[in-house]
Amino acid sequence: MKATLLINCPDQSGIISSVTSLVHKEGGNITYLDQHVDMQAGVFFMRLETDFNGRDNFNRDEFESRVASELAHPYNMAWNIHWTGSKPRMALFVSKYNHCLYDLLSRYHAGELAVELPFILSNHPDLQTIADQFSVPFFHVPVQKGKKEKAEEEQLRLLKEHKVDFIVLARYMQIVSPRLIDEYPHRIINIHHSFLPAFAGAKPYHAAFERGVKIIGATSHYVTEELDAGPIIAQDVIPVTHAHTVSDFITKGRDLEKLVLSRAVQLHVARKTMVYNNKTVIFS
Amino acid sequence: MKATLLINCPDQSGIISSVTSLVHKEGGNITYLDQHVDMQAGVFFMRLETDFNGRDNFNRDEFESRVASELAHPYNMAWNIHWTGSKPRMALFVSKYNHCLYDLLSRYHAGELAVELPFILSNHPDLQTIADQFSVPFFHVPVQKGKKEKAEEEQLRLLKEHKVDFIVLARYMQIVSPRLIDEYPHRIINIHHSFLPAFAGAKPYHAAFERGVKIIGATSHYVTEELDAGPIIAQDVIPVTHAHTVSDFITKGRDLEKLVLSRAVQLHVARKTMVYNNKTVIFS
């Protein structure tokens, strides 16, 4: 039995020693430890992987309750533990662009993504055929003007029914409702096709072209109420020149969007992300 | 005798053929040709290098006058010709940061920069010692509150006296006056320590840290009246993580600023830049 422990708490002396001692006493072998102190905010973050396979009669609940009483309580920790074997359940929201969908489905199919994929949801019917190609259920939930709430209800119903843990907006061209964001805090991952905070909002490739930049980018972030302003998970860039048109930007950008979104999803799935003060800590 | 010819004009059929035919008839061997058409604006750009060494009795003025009458006039061209041997005269403006200054002076001293360097100018006396190290004249022109005009006068006087062709702001921490910009249109090169248009203005590294970006950048551009909004010449980026402090950003950024500024200066000196619609065409 292996576990990944994620912690954050007010910074103070002795935390690492206390945590590692408890794990050691409980028979866990620490195979990975990474920590970070946000000096400005005075917050300590830690990610620890441990293996209890060497120990007989290991009791998961007992361990968790000792973490709660001996670590979390005295140090005032926010914490999370993930036991190997539990795959998070991911829903994909798409619209009409297919490149990120193809990329994620190929990775899922090739065994690169350790998730369950209960469904793909779209406000358009166009990508149904791709869902069919990969035998993943597809729900068409149109978002009609003035009737956004109805779509939202349907989305929430499907998410609950399928026990979805997190949502990936793979070029979903609708603004996600605050209710959904509240239900999935820091668990909705978006890909924005610019190097944020430059060119937030609509038509970033056009804006980048207009400005004459020499590099374009893509940004994956957790969705918060403020548009394109959530905690950044991953970013990447590629060079462009005066010779590239807006349409070249779009073509080149597609590859970037795929890479950056899949990187962010992988980090989230591997529980390597923590959010604090609208920023992420990304463990290695 | 070698020449570099730079042209822009309304796009139309036959330009390349006319230009290359004239050069060929005059005995020039074309060693490089690059062109670009801005389809949106309908503008044609060309950079051509030619070598007249094979030809006897070549007359530079005659050639220029044929270009004017047979090409520039009928095609309504803006054009420029640079003959090998003429080094542009560059003035360096600095304040207190020394990394870009050291970088440019080292390159100049090592023969990497084909310029004359009549002087370094600063609003602070601090970097005089470095100018002395490299035996370059240093002028201290303080910019006092309310007396900015006096400094401007002195700057212009020095620039004229030393026949300066272009100015490099190597982390000069003052806003350059509109009069100076008018005198040196697209001939003042600045380095801004962010990936523009993100984080224009003051303290970009602090702003980047606050936003939690995963990549920081630097941008070199021609100075125009609007702050940090001139035509971009060169940009580059480096990855950062949550573990980096503002001070780490500043340290890492220094290397980026040096690289990007020197790249922009090299492009300008090699006459590989053209400006149109507040954007640059950068020839290869």
Added chain:
Amino acid sequence: MKATLLINCPDQSGIISSVTSLVHKEGGNITYLDQHVDMQAGVFFMRLETDFNGRDNFNRDEFESRVASELAHPYNMAWNIHWTGSKPRMALFVSKYNHCLYDLLSRYHAGELAVELPFILSNHPDLQTIADQFSVPFFHVPVQKGKKEKAEEEQLRLLKEHKVDFIVLARYMQIVSPRLIDEYPHRIINIHHSFLPAFAGAKPYHAAFERGVKIIGATSHYVTEELDAGPIIAQDVIPVTHAHTVSDFITKGRDLEKLVLSRAVQLHVARKTMVYNNKTVIFS
């Protein structure tokens, strides 16, 4: 009617002028021109795009015969002309790895690749399901020890029958026979999972790990008789650290292989590659 003209010939004065004048006289508007001179070898290369839509009664054959007689003959040119509308026919060779196959099929399906795709061929049956997913014919041509020639015959038969123009080895784990290479000179594209010439041959990720490199790469090249030594079309790299295992290299490498191979295929399809002296000229 648009055309792309590719030329190489011994370098000499007047080529550009002659070519562009002929195109102009024939009523073509030159929309793109890039040239390169290999000074060492004394060879001139040119790629030119031209548009004859403005001209009435344009005759394609007549134009080609004038190119032959007025340009190719006097200048001793090797040349090629591609008229818009003609899509090259690509065969995909695969074995068991699916990531490059998925990537190319997704791009093909999304309309990013301007090719016909008559078939996928493999020495293993495993990837048949993916071919089915995308409705592309799949041929299983096993390569048995001692009976390589039989497989080769079958491959050549299929290639001819389907009028294949070029072959992409999308992680095909067999050495291609000299006969095939002779039939498709500089028209077989391979992806090697290292930064060539480092780590040619088998198990490059293992070798890279053993050496402790800080960057790994992928290289796409035209196949020649010497293993992994053909003209390089595209390369790219990503950073790695001591913390990455061989298996991490393989995972990270997959994304790189996909990107680099698809970039090379795109360049080939857009007729932006020329080969000379076992090196490529890659037009922009």
Added chain:
Amino acid sequence: MKATLLINCPDQSGIISSVTSLVHKEGGNITYLDQHVDMQAGVFFMRLETDFNGRDNFNRDEFESRVASELAHPYNMAWNIHWTGSKPRMALFVSKYNHCLYDLLSRYHAGELAVELPFILSNHPDLQTIADQFSVPFFHVPVQKGKKEKAEEEQLRLLKEHKVDFIVLARYMQIVSPRLIDEYPHRIINIHHSFLPAFAGAKPYHAAFERGVKIIGATSHYVTEELDAGPIIAQDVIPVTHAHTVSDFITKGRDLEKLVLSRAVQLHVARKTMVYNNKTVIFS
């Protein structure tokens, strides 16, 4: 009083807990901890920064002796402790190229490099003027054919006399003698102008050009007896094209060499490198 503790030992359960508990008991606040397990070799590596400023009457020797008896002995550790304030003493070896020298001297002068710089040594007199510019002692130790031992003696004498801790070969164009390597194991840093292991040995840019690569690199490594085969500390690359000549490679490479060498020196000075099995662990 702050300390950086570096450890490696056979991997086993309980190390992190033991180390952090001892530091905590001694009143140290752990401000940074990074660890790595080489699963193949079964070796544990750790780097820990701790601050004893909160504690009264802290005794450095006492702490070190407890580390020795309570950690190093039972766990069979190789270990090192560095107390803040002690700057390592660096000697620079150069020949005729000045770019890396200028870069390191500028950084040293700007306070970016936390070292003492007792001298620059060269087998040629050419760079004396640059040493003078920066007021650093310069020793000219020519290496004459057949009399290499004499130069070696002189080098060793100077290194001992000036209590040099580590040597940086800033494009020193001589093979360093085994005696010197023995005296400075993993404390001689070289910059090789290729992406090792590709193009080891002489004239790597020429070899890269010959091969037609699309990316060139630079590698900084610790010097071992086998040429260009020591543990790699840092690598970086830049794209090149068919249009670049060998001389362009050399120019572009200069910037890369400066960056990669200075990065490696910074890592060494910050005690962020450990060597094992001819590979490095580079702490973040």
